[in-house]
Amino acid sequence: MLNFNEKLSIIESFPQLDRKDVSLGRVNFQFADSVTEKKNIVYHLHPNGNGFVYGGELAGYETDAKGMVNIRDFSAEELRKIIHESIQSLSPRTTEEAAIAGEAIEEKWINEDGQTLMLIEEDDMWNVYAGLNLDGTFNSYGEAAQYLDEEGFRPLT
Structure with a gap:
């Protein structure tokens, strides 16, 4: 301790x-x-x-x-x-986060190194963003969450 x-x-x-x-x-x-x-x-x-x-x-x-x-x-x-x-x-959303997410449903995910990704629902799909870059697109929240979990990320919020 x-x-x-x-x-x-x-x-x-x-x-x-x-x-x-x-x-x-x-x-x-x-x-x-x-x-x-x-x-x-x-x-x-x-x-x-x-x-x-x-x-x-x-x-x-x-x-x-x-x-x-x-x-x-x-x-x-x-x-x-x-x-x-x-x-x-x-923390307030960054300019990048605000530009990507707008009013969409979003979640921040974080790994042990403090890196964050955003998971955003867009047009009935779930997209994962690293900054302004699209990292992946998934048909369901469950698929996106599984991918993030496998990559060592967990929900921040």
Whole structure:
């Protein structure tokens, strides 16, 4: 288990986050550019090493009623990964994403290296995009999801 200072060092390496000291020596880190009301990415990081990261928009994490994931026993790699994914899930769409998706149904998928792909429903088909480039077209959501899963991606939202 990482101690408070190790976790703090990892969290502070994300320039998008602003530190907010709170009571009892605890620290929050906020993401000012969040597209939702949710601003706290890291909540109540305690000197004993316990704390929470917002994972309400993420798949694959056990969350509490507020969408928070307990990070007490996270490794350095796991902590970096969930913070990166949390920031991504609350970030505004990029110009590329907005240009491709418009008002269509979309999902972001992410792999362990932090690479993201977009899955978009267009004209009764499901298309996978890497940036502006079309990566694949599928007849159903299930086929597209299977492809993404086989390629090591999982839904971000």
